[in-house]
Amino acid sequence: MTLMIDFPFPGVAPWVDHFKAIEIPVLRHTVHQLEELQATAETINSRKLATIIAHDPLMTVRLFQTLQARRSSSQSADITTIERGLVMIGTQNFYNSIQNPPIIEQQLKGYPKAMLGLLKVIARSRAASQWARDWALLRQNVSFDEITMAALLHDLVEILMWCFAPNLAIRAKERLSSEPGRRSSQIQQEVFGASLDEIAVELVAHWGLPPLLCSLLNPADAETGNVRNVKLAVNLARHSANGWNDPALPDDYRAIEALLHIGHSNLLERIGAPDEQVQAARQAEAEGDPLAS
Numbered sequence: 001m002t003l004m005i006d007f008p009f010p011g012v013a014p015w016v017d018h019f020k021a022i023e024i025p026v027l028r029h030t031v032h033q034l035e036e037l038q039a040t041a042e043t044i045n046s047r048k049l050a051t052i053i054a055h056d057p058l059m060t061v062r063l064f065q066t067l068q069a070r071r072s073s074s075q076s077a078d079i080t081t082i083e084r085g086l087v088m089i090g091t092q093n094f095y096n097s098i099q100n101p102p103i104i105e106q107q108l109k110g111y112p113k114a115m116l117g118l119l120k121v122i123a124r125s126r127a128a129s130q131w132a133r134d135w136a137l138l139r140q141n142v143s144f145d146e147i148t149m150a151a152l153l154h155d156l157v158e159i160l161m162w163c164f165a166p167n168l169a170i171r172a173k174e175r176l177s178s179e180p181g182r183r184s185s186q187i188q189q190e191v192f193g194a195s196l197d198e199i200a201v202e203l204v205a206h207w208g209l210p211p212l213l214c215s216l217l218n219p220a221d222a223e224t225g226n227v228r229n230v231k232l233a234v235n236l237a238r239h240s241a242n243g244w245n246d247p248a249l250p251d252d253y254r255a256i257e258a259l260l261h262i263g264h265s266n267l268l269e270r271i272g273a274p275d276e277q278v279q280a281a282r283q284a285e286a287e288g289d290p291l292a293s
Contacts, residue, residue, distance in 0.1 A: 002107050005165040008193030016202040017195055019160055025123075037093055049091060050082040057125050057159055058104070059166055061207060066097040068208035076265060080210040081145040104163060114166030117173060120254070121159050122235040125152050132233035133268040136226075138260055143226060144213070150212040150230045157196040157203065207258050218229035225259070232256050238272065244274050 009015050033052045037044055053059050060082060069196050070093075079085045086094055108115040116194075134153035136144035161169040172191040175182060187193040197217050204213045215221040216230055232255055239248040257267055265281035 002102065002164070004111075004167070007166050008168065008191065010193055012194040012198045013200065015199045016206070018164070018276050019157075019199070019203055020206060022158075022164065023102055024058050024062050025107050025163055026059045026098075026105045027056050028063065028103050028105045030059050031098075031101065032096070033102065034059075034098070040268065044091055046083050046086040046091060047093075049086055053082050053086075054129070054148075055123060055126065057156060058163075059098075060152060061156065061209070062098060062101070063094065064207050065211050066094065067207075071208065072145050079208070080143075080212070081149060083145075095180070105206070107163060110164060111166040113170055117166075117169060118162035120241065121155055121162060124241050125155055125159070127240070128154065128230075128233040128237035132230050132234060134270060135229050135260055136264075137231065137255070139225070139229070141226065141229070145263060146210050146212050147226055149210050150226075151217060151233045153209060153213060154216060154230060155198045156209075161192065161196070165192070167231075197264070221261045226253075228259055232259060244277060 002025075002274065004016070009035070011274055028066060030052060031174055032050075037052075037273060048277055051283045053063055063085050064079075066089060079088055085114045089097075104118065105115065108118065129152035131146055133148040135282065136147040141147065158169070161172070172187055175187045175191060176182075185197065187196045196272065201217050203209070203212060204211075204217075212230070213228060215224065215227050221227050222231075232252065235248075236252045239246040239252055253264065257264060260267070262270075263285060265278055265285055270279050
């Protein structure tokens, strides 16, 4: 049985050591999907397998852990995509590395509130990765796979907290909702004893995750195109999860339109905003409203 953490650790290092030592659980649905394909592991299309893995941020991390553990001293280039990782280790070796993984649904059986919180963050991560990929392709960016991966794993430590410190994660979420003027890093410091970004920096390096993730957490890189692409996708996923009338969305839209050089109605259509909002934006543009874009 997994030991849950109910009290904050004193700082970043104990959290990092804890996450280094545990086995990461995965979604039951991911395990079922992978089991269905296991019989054809030797001949399966790695892209098909990569699509399943990419739907589960935690299974994605397990793949990178396996890659890091098998990394040879002669391998100089970083592996930044799931598909390349599967080619590097081979699908059979991947299957060998995920025998009987812990299942999140079992681990959080007594924590229904935390299970819901976890699923919401994973849904947000998936949306962010899809948008980040779409925008990178629109920008004709050759690093679109790494950008997709960075958006998927951006909230990895928050996901780990829901898995291993559910009561603390619930407390942090409630504090964020009840204290909207506070910075999330301050609340994390008070609830967990460390900021999630600081924990992430250490784990990204340890697990050999895409280097772009480190750039995301470095303020000096904040204005580079790839970092903005990911951060804007993460922000949009976070705010739109509260509903399409969230007050933070207009600022998100303006920043994304500036990054992509597209009009407002075009953006709303690309991100799947409600039809009435798309139609209203089109009408405003047709009438020459200067605030429409």
